[in-house]
Amino acid sequence: MIFFRKLWAIVWKDLLSELRTKEMILSMCLFSFLVLIIFSFALGAEVMNLKTIVPGILWVVFIFSGLMGLGRAFGAERDRGTLPGLLLCPLSPWGIYLAKMVGTFIFTAIMEIFTLSIFIILFNLNLLPFLLPLGLIFFLGTLGFSAIGTLFSAMSAATKSRDTILSILVFPITVPMLIAAVKATETILAGKTVTEVYSPLKILIAFDLIYLLIAYLTFTFIIEE
Amino acid sequence: MTKRIFEITFEVVTFLLMLAALYAIFIYAPIEKTMGIVQKIFYLHVPAAFLAFFAFFITFLASIVYLYKKDQKWDVIAYCSAEIGVLFCTIVLITGPIWAKPVWNVWWTWDPRLTTTLILWFIYLAYLMLRGVVRENQRANLSAVFGIIGFANVPITFFAIRLWRTIHPVIITSEGINISKPMKYTLLLTFCAFFLFFLSLLKNRIKLERLKIKTEKVRAVYEEIFSS
Secondary structure, eight states: OHHHHHHHHHHHHHHHHHHHHOHHHHHHHHHHHHHHHHHHHHHOSSOSSHHHHHHHHHHHHHHHHHHHHHHHHHHHHHHHTOHHHHHTSSSOHHHHHHHHHHHHHHHHHHHHHHHHHHHHHHHTOOOGGGHHHHHHHHHHHHHHHHHHHHHHHHHHTTBSSHHHHHHHHHHHHHHHHHHHHHHHHHHHHTTOOGGGGHHHHHHHHHHHHHHHHHHHHHHHHHHOO | OHHHHHHHHHHHHHHHHHHHHHHIIIIISOOBTTTBGGGGGHHHHHHHHHHHHHHHHHHHHHHHHHHHHOOHHHHHHHHHHHHHHHHHHHHHHHHHHHHHHHHHSSSOOOOHHHHHHHHHHHHHHHHHHHHHHBOHHHHHHHHHHHHHHHHHHHHHHHHHHTTSOOOSOOOEETTEEOSOHHHHHHHHHHHHHHHHHHHHHHHHHHHHHHHHHHHHHHHHHHHHHHHO
16 A cells, blocks of 8 residues: 555656646647647648547557656656665665656556547547547556656666657567557447457557566566666 | 596587587488478577576576575676576577568567567666666665565566567477477577577686686785885
8 A cells, every 4th residue: 555655656746846937738738739730731631541540540649648747757767867866765676666657657558548639530530439448448558658768768768869769779679569459449439349459459468567567576586777 | 636627528519519510500401391490490590499498597596596695606607697598588589580580471470479589678777887887885685685576576576577469489398399300400500509508608608707707806905005
């Protein structure tokens, strides 16, 4: 219980400092909005068979905009010189990782909800009937993305060229998550039932569990100087 | 002294085996009936693919041992093996399309094996880049963690891409190798030759890296004396 209270203290600190400046969440949302606009220009006014390309567009936007938030998770701590303070928290490295991951997850989720609402308006697509299965897929995908993203954010904070190296690290590793998530979203949007997306869902769950486990085992080495 | 003799013998044997492999590939092995001469690239492609995966596996193991023991020796092994793995992986990715164009009529297809190899190549390039930009005191730790993450990614990527269909030829099945006898011997020979070649590359690369670390240390001491 105390573990969760400590964890929440760090999450709350991140949320509060973000709420004061709104710097990151605003730039993430604005960026995702712009990418959607770019996509609609690039695809032309009349797109045939919208439902087959929607999952791809959505996940590309999620990952690109999510990447902006990832860099900040540990990068901001290092810039402000508060990283040693964070590491001194009476919490295991795994707890610190988990708190940061929950923060990243919340920011990414807010951005995703924002993107989805803009998307529904811009592309005139009714997602309401699929909300529950899609929510599950987005939850699992975002969890996996935050899990590896937070790990790599801590890694790239220790490098000279932070954002470049972060994207180089994140993109190849997210490939299985991206494939499974896009496949599942596509199947659901095609009007099929949840039972038909079991195999991509299994991959998403395996992805989340494997990377959470690796983070549990190795995070202490990443923050060690 | 005996160590030196052993090393020289090893290099000579590797060289001779590589020559024998070349002879076997171009003269001994018969020309395949339907694919023609281009099939010979298979003798280069398959051992290189195997060794690329093997090299990344060594990086994965050495990374784990490094995090456990904190001995720089293992970090050097992981780094050198990753570098050679990227080299072999590049060979695989170049020879593959050359073979695929006349046989499949496309340079590239998004088959699980091809895609997994490509992603693996990207991951270990990222590994090498990470080593280049990370601060020195954290280099070994971070690259070890990334070495583990990268290899753990292989099976998930493979299964994720299997959601689509495969057309990569399955040569080696559980029932044995699916080709004629001279081809089998040639493949076996190239396997051995490439394996020794890999070991010799790895050994020399590790030696070079160790010398580099040693010179850096000497230089640091020298500068300290010189500046004071």
